[in-house]
Amino acid sequence: MDMENATPLENSFGQLPDSATLATAVIDARGNVTGWSASAQRLLGYPYAEAVGRPAARLLWGSDATGDFSALLEGRRGTTVLRHQDGHHMEAELQAYASLDREGNAQWLIMATRSQQPCLHQAPRPHKDEATTEEAFAQCHLPMMIYDAKLRALRGSAGAARELGLTEEQMRGRRVTDILPPHICSTVEEGMRRVFETGEPERFQVHGQPRQEADERFWAVSVSPLRNPAGRVRHVQLIALDVTEQHWARERLLLLNDVSAQMGSTLDVTRTAQEMADVAVGRLADFISIDLLDSLFRGVEPMPSAEGSVALRRAAQQSVLPGIPESVIQPGEVDNYPKSSPPARCLATGRPSLHRTLDEAIESWQVSDPERAAKVRAFGMHSIMVIPLCARGITLGVAVLVRHRCLEPFDENDLLLAEEIAARAAVAVDNARRFTRERTTALALQRSLLPQRLAAQEAVEVAHRYIPALSRAGLGGDWFDVIPLSGARVALVVGDVVGHGLRASATMGRLRTAVRTLADVDLPPEELLVHLDDLVTHLRTEEDTAIDDELEIVTDLIATCLYLVYDPVSRRCTAAGAGHPPPAVVRPDCAAEFIDLPVGPPLGVGGLPFEAVEWEVSPGSLLVLYTDGLVEVPEHDLGKGLALLRQRLERPARSLAAIADDLIQSLLPAQPSDDVALLIARTRALDTGQVATWDLPPDPAAVGGARDKVSRRLADWGLHEVAFTAELVVSELVTNAIRYGGPPIQLRLIRDTVLICEVSDGSSTAPHMRRARIFDEGGRGLLLVAQFTERWGTRHLAGGKSIWAEIGIQNERP
Structure with a gap:
């Protein structure tokens, strides 16, 4: 506006008021707005781009009146009612000054201030309260934004400016897609559209980086409608609450819950360690290895570790990468950790440690272990935790957790979480170890009760x-x-x-x-089963x-x-x-x-x-x-x-x-x-050539004939070395059968792994071995049989008994 050529009309004010404190607008002879100040924008809500070029009557009073604008302004001095962009009305002190533009055409300079009198169209709005509200919104530490129907930003709080790294002026007029990452934009804009359509507030969660250099955060977003006096949704208000800490706390609780539910499902040391690795990878670490004392796999009571180089057996490992390429050994193999390495110190002290790969301890470890150092460089490992697995005051092993895909390093909260997981895993591993020991003991007992080597036959x-x-x-x-x-x-x-x-195993041993x-x-x-039944009873x-x-x-x-x-x-x-x-x-x-x-x-x-x-x-x-x-x-x-x-x-x-x-x-x-x-x-069957049978009369004279038959048969079998012993045994057994038994009497020789001599008779009375006195004539027969044979005994038959004796033949063959 050219203020130098302005010619004030005569009016009661006598001079041009101070435009720096008033809302000012310039209107040409056709009634269109050609000038619009920042104060006018604050008073009526219309930005400069939307005000310039529009009819002043519609802009200021919401009227569609046309015609001579000079006549329209007549009588507009003093208090008048203006219309705000959002539809509400306000009273304002209005003054109009006529002037000429550079081409000499007539124009009007309109100046307005908010009236202190109540407006008939709305409740009173004290200027002081409006200033306080404006200050509260501008200084709000929460990210708060106001968007119009085109999803363009109208206002932004100090909290929004801080999180987005933009001033309010830079945010104004821009859509969410111009500021935030795509996956956040779609969620937020869809929510705002639904609020415009339904008029109902929306709540949802998003996560991502609000700006490129910021860390990934989690936000609880609330989108609420802003209505005009007529109840129509004109704008929406968006408030974002940073819930990153709450999110991670909830994730830690969920992880611990999964650990309790999934770990220790079997009483197997290796499987229990693998369950810990499976649960933790992808949610806490990118790679994890669990190494245990070798004695645990045998169920042996572990001993507290001592200072020095230690050898641990890899129990389990897991990675976010297929094939677990970060590992230098495979499960079941033994890994030797240098004395100065964090795992060795962890095993010795029972205390966890948190490291970056640039730490002196990690660099020293890499120097002494070039193969592991190559893995660190190849996969970009940057953060490491070493956690002890302790149960009942004894360190059972160590777990090493590594990050290389996740850009954020481990922090103290991650260390506490890993300790809790390791503590629960250690209890499960120790239970599995104790079960392994008990089962090994029970198996050893049971196997000791079973035949260790079947008897030769x-x-x-x-x-x-x-x-x-x-x-x-x-x-x-x-x-x-x-x-x-x-x-x-x-x-x-x-x-x-x-x-x-064990009770069943012990009973089994007694029955066997x-x-x-x-x-x-x-x-x-x-x-036999009758006697065994009595024993069980x-x-x-x-x-x-x-x-x-x-x-x-x-x-x-x-x-x-x-x-x-x-x-x-x-x-x-x-x-x-x-x-x-x-x-x-x-x-x-x-x-x-x-x-x-x-x-x-x-x-x-x-x-x-x-x-x-x-x-x-x-x-x-x-x-x-x-x-x-x-x-x-x-x-x-x-x-x-x-x-x-x-x-x-x-x-x-x-x-x-x-x-x-x-x-x-x-x-x-x-x-x-x-x-x-x-x-x-x-x-197998013994052929007739291995068995010789003779029926004997109940006559003492038959003893000599029996000896002769045995001698000839042993000669045929080539058993000359045992002929004397066999004749002696047969002589005694036949004599006893004739003297104390009854007919029929039968002699049988069986050539097996031993030479078996059997004499059966019709009496059921079993002989008993006794020690004969000096002048006794009998009582020495069975004693001689027992001395010259490997074993002897009585077998009861349906019609009598059989006395048998076995003579060792040292695997001789005919």
Whole structure:
């Protein structure tokens, strides 16, 4: 506006007021605005670009009046009502001055100040309160913005200017897309559009960098509508609250919750360490390695570490990069840490440490470990935490956490979080270590109760497998045994104590010992099970009286057992079962069948009899004994398991070991829930050339003839060195049978791994060895037999008894 050529009209004021304190506007003769001051913009809300060129009547009073603007201004001196951009009205002191522009055309200079009188159109707005409100908005430390319907900024608080790095003037008229990153812009602008459409406030969260040089932050954004007096949404107000600390605190709590939920799911040291690595990578670190003392993997009690170089075994590792390329060793390998390295110091002191790769300790470590230093440079590792895994006051190992993709270094809060995770992991690792030790102890006990080496015998070829349960239920009471019997026979035994744990294993050991003792007496299978049933009943009674309620011991003591005797001379089997699955027999042509045994009660039930079944088998047949864990699994019932077992047994196999392995792999799940005992025996038969039998008359004169028969047969077998011993033993046994027994009397020689001499008679009275006095004529026969043989004994038969003795032949062959 050209103020030099302005010619004031006569008016009551007498001179031009001070324009620096007033809102001023210039209006040409057509009534259009040609000048607009900053004070006018503050008074009426219209920016300069929107005011200039518009009709003054519509701009000032909201009127569409046209015509001579000079006439329109007549009477407009003094107090008048003006219209603000947002629609509300205000009273103002208005003065108009006529003047000429540079071309000599008429124009008007309008000057206005807000009136102190209340306006009829709105509530009073004291100027002092408006100034206070303006100051409060401008100085607000929270990021606060006001946007118009075109999503352009109208105002910005001091907090917004600080966070965005822009002044309010620089922000005004710009959209969010001109200031913030794209992923933030879309969320914010969509929220503002919804507020304009619905008139309802919106709340949402965004994260990112408000400006390029700033750190990534998290914001809780609130967008609210600003309405005019008519209730129409004219603008929206956006307030952003920095919730970065709250966000990370919540993330730490979620991480700790996940650690508690996911870690320690198995009582395995390696798996527990891997669970910690899996949870922490990507949320706290970019790479993590966990190294533990080697003794933990064996369940041995760890000892506090000493100063010096330490060797730790890598238990687990994980990375945000596929293939974990940051690692210098693989899980299971041993890593040697120099004495001065942070992991070695951490193991010795039990204290965590936080490092940058430029720290003296890290640089010294890299000098002594060039391979690890190359990894640091290759992946741009910049921040490292070394955390001890401590439980019960002992440092079990160390965890090394590294950042290379995440640009922010670890801080003290990250260190506290890592310590908490490591503390929980250490407890889980120690529990796993203690479980490993207890399980190793239990396994050692159980295996010590099982046969360490099967006794030598020639009746059957044997393969066996024992698979302990891989569950938290503990060890079971399954067992097997191969017991040589008199007369070249062999007993095959499989049993199962119901339940799990050390109690079941200890009971299994007692039963196995009892079976061996009863087998030495040469009891028939059904009688042996009767005595074993009595033993289990007595054991249960003892445990009932010695029970401790705090130990929560189950008092029911029940076991199953299958006892089978095979005679290679007669090629016949005799078996009896006590609640046990039936044995399977596979003929040489691979046809398999299950023996139909009478269903006997389990051991410990008592009061019910046991029955035996006898059948003949062909040489080369397979006898398969097993516990129910092999055929009764969660995937199927006992009937289907037996059918599957039969199918697998009918498949040709090269060896007994191959058959056993095939059954274990095909019938059992990866983690069996019950113990499994499997015993497979291939039968052999003694041919007629290995057995000699003679019927003897009950006459003392027959003793000499018996000696002669034995001598000739031993000569045929090439057993000259034991001929004298055999003649002596036969002479004594035959003499006793004639003198104290009854007919029929039979002498049998069996050439096996030992020379077996058997004399049977019709009397059931068993002889007893006694020490003869000096002048006694008898009582020395059995003493001589015991002195010259490896062992001797009595076997009761259906029609009498048999006295047998075994003479060692040192594997001589004819």
